[in-house]
Each structure stands twice: as C-alpha cells, then as structure tokens.
Amino acid sequence: MSNPILTLSHLTKRFDELLVLDDLSLTVHEGEVVVIVGPSGCGKSTLLRCMNALEEIQGGEIRLHGELVSKSSKNLTELRQKIGMVFQSYDLFPHLTVLENIVLAPMKVQKRSREDASKEAMALLARVGLEEKAASYPRQLSGGQKQRVAIVRALCMHPEILLFDEVTAALDPEMVREVLDVILRLADQGKTMLIVTHEMQFARAVADRIILLEAGRIQEEGTPEEFFDSPKTERAKKFLQTFTFERKRLEQPQSQN
Amino acid sequence: MNWTVIRQYLPLYRKAAGLTVRIGLLGIAAAILIGLFCTAVQRSRIPVFRQLVSAYIELSRNTPLLVQLFFLYYGLPKIGVPTNAVACGIAGLAFLGGSYMAEAFRSGVEAIDIIQEESAYSLGLSRGQTLRYVIFPQAFSVSVPAFVANVIFLLKETSVFSAISLMDLMFTAKDLIGLYYKTTESLFLLVVFYLLILLPISLLGTLLERRTRHAGFGT
Ligand SMILES: Nc1ncnc2c1ncn2[C@@H]1O[C@H](COP(=O)(O)OP(=O)(O)O)[C@@H](O)[C@H]1O
Ligand SMILES: [Mg+2]
16 A cells, blocks of 8 residues: 555544544555444544544544644645545535535635536536536435535545545435445545445445444454455454344245355 | 595605605614624624623513614613614614514524535535535525515514604604594505505515525425
C-alpha cells in the first residue's frame, strides 16, 4: 500500500459517560477500500462522523494528508470538501432539483461556473443511469435513486476519500443492488473509500480490507478471505454467525450437510 | 340601502382604506424584520439576548394590541417621548407582529432535520452558506401558511387603531354612524373595504403556499 490518506490515531469518543470509541487507530491508504462491519450501536456511524468533524472527539487525532481534522480547524470547510460522505437516511436537499443538489457545493464552495459544474453533474448522472431525473425533485425519486444522486453529489466535489454509512440500510431489497453496483464501480476506478455496511456479500466483493468494530475497538482486521473464511477471534466468529442460517436436522432431514 | 349615501361616503372610505393599508404594510414589514432578528438570536447561543427575546415574545403575545397602543400613545408623551398616532400605529403593529412572525419562522427552522445541516457541512458549505442555501429556503416554505395567517391577522388587528384617533376604516365608519345615523350603509362599506383589502392577500397567500410546496418534505 502506498500513500496514507487518512490517519486516525488513538481516537477516543464519548457521549457523556458512554465510551463509544476507545483508543482506536486506523490508516486508510490511497486507492484502498476499507469496509467496517460490526453490531448495531457499536459506533460505526460515530466513527465516520468523527472523520468529518461532525462529532467532537475527546482524545487522539484525525489527519487528512497530515492536516488535522477537527471542529476547530481553521480550514475545516476545505478539509470537508476532500472527504465525501453519504448518509444512511436520504439527505438530499428537498427544495432543490437533482441537478441543483449536485451543483450547489461545487458552485458556492469551489466557485466553479454553473456550466462547468452542470456539465460534470450530467456526465456523472448519466453514469449512474439518472440523466433524465436531473430536473426532478428528490421526493419524485425512489430510495435507490436518491442514494445514487447523493453519491453523485459527493463525487462532484472530487473528494479524496468517500465515506459511506449504511447507504442501503433503509432501502427496499430490490433497490439495494443498483446502489451497491455504483459503489463497486467506484472501487474499480480506484477511489479511496471507507464503507460501513451490513451487506456481507457486497463487503466481500468490494473490500481490500475488512474491519470488525466492537466495544469501541477494532477486534479483527484482514482481507475479505481471511475475515470471512478463517476469522481468528471469537468475536468475529460470533458476528459472522448472525448472518448464516441453519435449520435443525429434525425439521429438514433432506439437508445436504 | 341608500345608494346615493354610499356614493357620497365612498371617497371617505377610500382614503381611510389607504391609511389602513399603509400603516398595515409598514407595521408588517417591521414585524417581519423583528421576527427574523428574534429567530436568529434564538438560534444563536448568546444567553442574555435569548432571554430578552423570550421575554419580549411573551409580553407581546400576551397583551392585547389595544393595550399596547394605549401604552405607546398615552404613555410615551408622559415620559417625554413625543409621538403621533401614525407612528404609534406602526410601532404597535410591529411590536405585536414581531412575536407572531418570530414564532412562525421558528417553527419553520425547527422543522428542518439536523441531517440537512450536516450533509451541507459535509459538502464543505460554511455555516452562513448552509443557513442561506439549505436551512432558510426550507424553513420559509414550512413557515408560509403561518406567515400568511399572521399577515391577515395583523391587518385585521388594525381595526383597533380608531381608539387612538387614527382615521382608518373603523374610525370612519363609527364617525359616520355617529354623525348621520346611516348605520346600514356605513357598516356595509366597512365590510366591503375590509374584504377588498384582505381577499387579494388571502389569494396571494394561497398562491405562495402552492408555489413553495414543491419543497414538500415527503422524503
Ligand atoms: N448524539 C448522541 N448522543 C448520545 N449517544 C449517542 C449519540 N449518537 C450515538 N450515540 C450512541 O453511541 C453508540 C454508537 O452509535 P452509532 O455510532 O450510531 O452506532 P452504529 O452506527 O454502529 O449503529 C450507541 O450506543 C448510540 O446510542
Ligand atoms: Mg449507524
């Protein structure tokens, strides 16, 4: 692995008494796709929100290319431009059309011309198959379409790293695929990404590295093959078991195992 | 109903309506500014100012406009502040309307999910840009129905101005009844003129609501 892009060292995050992240360190390298898995409530969303300085941290530090990311960073808006984020709940701006949603930040933050930003936005929309929705409002889109637009909106800022927080968790099953396919294609293009997901098949396909987060710490870390086929820790084995289904032999005598 | 009388009275009512509309619009414009200011202060984290604003809102909402007008019109000269009826009318309406507008805007701002703010920040927008391009436009479209109701409410409230001798519609009607006892004609014109002022505003409000509803929050 080459250049480190994002470095978290000894991160500690508390909500009052509740310790959510406990001395957590993690480095994401250029072109790497890191998938974070873990039981609900273990702090995955909090971890991503810290990386964008949406949450204050109580210890440790976060650096993007060596620059400190924190709520008090003077160049916070510049840093945030370089970190794209897509949330679990649909977060498009409902009063703006799809195209306006995408070009708002490029125009207002990066001072690009409307023509330039729109041209790129349309090209990106075409790539996710939503060209003809440019003039629609978010409420006229399905959940899967909204999430694809949210991804395009983040991409249009040319971020150096993309954070995805369970972007398919609120979707109907038949829409999950269209969103995950977009993310898979981004991985093929060599984008640096940090992905929180509960879709294990997808995690296996997209990840260079999988991390299990539990009790505020990284409990296990490895390639998808290592993680899924030969987990080392008890926690990882237990976590993976929650995704497999077995019926008792009594009920299913013709079972092949 | 005597139509000759009505034709005679018409110019008087037209003049009075002009005064009602002028004071009404100026007072409402000031009320909007006060409302925006209060909303901004309440969203900020400046402790003393927030409490002052809350106190103002309670005082303004829980006293009748008539009492506020009397206070301004008869009270201010007693403490040496020269004043006149028109200025008092505008100030009174602004004082009452400011709190109503503040409440309308606040409900709008509070209806916006925090995630809207966060996703704007995550795109690199500053606090100011987030308020201007993301929060205010959405807050406004939520506030529109309450805003329109306030405008109509405040225009109707102008009918108490006659109490401080402003020659508005109410004053004119009462005056004419007292002088000539043409009660039917006087009241008829009073109703007609209030409708002439308020109906167009009501219609405009409905149009505005329809135009801003595209921001529907069915996401
Ligand atoms: N704003 C907050 N205030 C207090 N506790 C919070 C807040 N946000 C999250 N938590 C708590 O922190 C823990 C981690 O939450 P979260 O990061 O959302 O978990 P995950 O995304 O892994 O499901 C949970 O116990 C949650 O209840
Ligand atoms: Mg979460």
